[in-house]
Amino acid sequence: MRKFLKSLVILSVFLTVAASCGKKQNGQLIGVLDRPKWGGLNPYGMVYVPSGTLHIGAGDQDVNSAFTARPKSVSVVGFYMDDTEITNNEYRQFVYYVRDSLAHARLDHFNEDDNGQQTIDWTQKIDWTDEALEDMYYKGADQYAGAKEYDIKKFMYEYQWRDWNQAAHETKYGERGNNIKKDKVMIYPDTLVWVRDFAYSYNEPMTRNYFWHPAFDDYPVVGVNWRMAKAFCFWRTQLWNKFRATGKRAEPNTEEFRLPFESEWEYASRGGHDLSMYPWGSYYTRNTKGCLLANFKPGRGNYPEDGGFYTVRADAYFANDYGLYNMSGNVSEWTETSYQENAYSFIHDLNPNITYDAKEDDPAAYKRKVVRGGSWKDIAYYLQTNTRHYDWQDTTKSYIGFRCALTFLGRSINDF
DSSP, X not given: OHHHHHHHHHHHHHXXXXXXXXXXXXXXXXXXXXXXOOOOXXXXXXXXXXXXXEEESOOSOOTTOXXXXXXXXXXXXXXXXXXXXXXXXXXXXXXXXXXXXXXXXXXXXXXXXXXXXXXXXXXXXXXXXXXXXGGGBXXXXXXXXXXXXXXXXXXXXXXXXXXXXXXXXXXXXXXXGGGEEEEEEEOSOOTTHHHHTSTTOOOHHHHHHTTTSGGGXXXXXXXXXXXXXXXXXXXXXXXXXXXXXXXXSOOOOOOOOBOOOHXXXXXXXXXXXXXXXXXXXXXOSBOTTSXXXXXXXXXXXXXXXXXXXXXXXXXXXXXXXXXXXXXXXXXXXXXXXXXXXXXXXXXXXXXXXXXXXXXXXXXXXXXXXXXXXXXXXXXXXXXXXXXXXXXXXXXOOTTEEOOOEEEOOSSXXXXX
């Protein structure tokens, strides 16, 4: 009876508040009533990786004999991750956005709001024959065989990020703008990596065709450095937020798309199986029929046995138990994390990650970022889920790509 009366009182308060359209709270502590509804997200092309614990550290021979990857237990909060590496065609959407925004700007296609702020008017059609766009193409000595080709050096994109560490260590609230960082990068993939990476080797057809030819649309994008990958994540966030702002049910801003942290990447690669040597399990790179389970270099001078001479489709082979494809092999992948040899000795056991915004004049060692997963040109050791490696943030390679992650907001996806 007591519970019934309590429920009746709560119901009467609710009805009173509802009758007043939420404008009056009648002296009751009931929270703000006009909050937007939140039903979670299900980003296209991403899979949910639940919160959990993993054991990090060397799982095989330490090829560098550094003895710095000490065993450690860490916990990772739930997140979304792209089920495949970002493909050429997905990255091309970014390139076309930058190209078209440059064209709109040259054609003076702008809208202006009440505050005098200008934004691109995407409803206007681009006349690619307009003389105002001539400087977007190669001219003179840069032109090859009279072809009309875009000058990709002009495809520049400025992205931003917040320096939360700097903001957190300020003794008082300072100027917010001091913690907002910006960078401007050329975002067209470096197609010359196919020639540069291999001396005395004929890979020019890949340079000419890999990024733009339809045959490679669903293959992972390469020739993208760490800064370019960060710019893509920022653009993807803006693309998503602008779409949601036009919907009938505008949900609050979510976390931003970003590169996965090293701990997230390793946790996701195991597919829910702790201490698993490979995404498909342990201890072999072939199944019971003798078929190779990833795209890598299975023997000296042997690249095609696994079914791919260079890269393969981003969804080739079987996904792991989280639904993630090619977490080992195909292309290595950038992570958000700065590389430190002895990181496992001092990182926190709660969502561990090391970030450092390297300056242009910083030593090269400060510009190292963790690369994970091994690639089509690597031996099996680099395919293992706990093998650490690095490359420099301004380096482009024919065997490094990336995928995005997005922090999950809430305890579990099962709550929605």
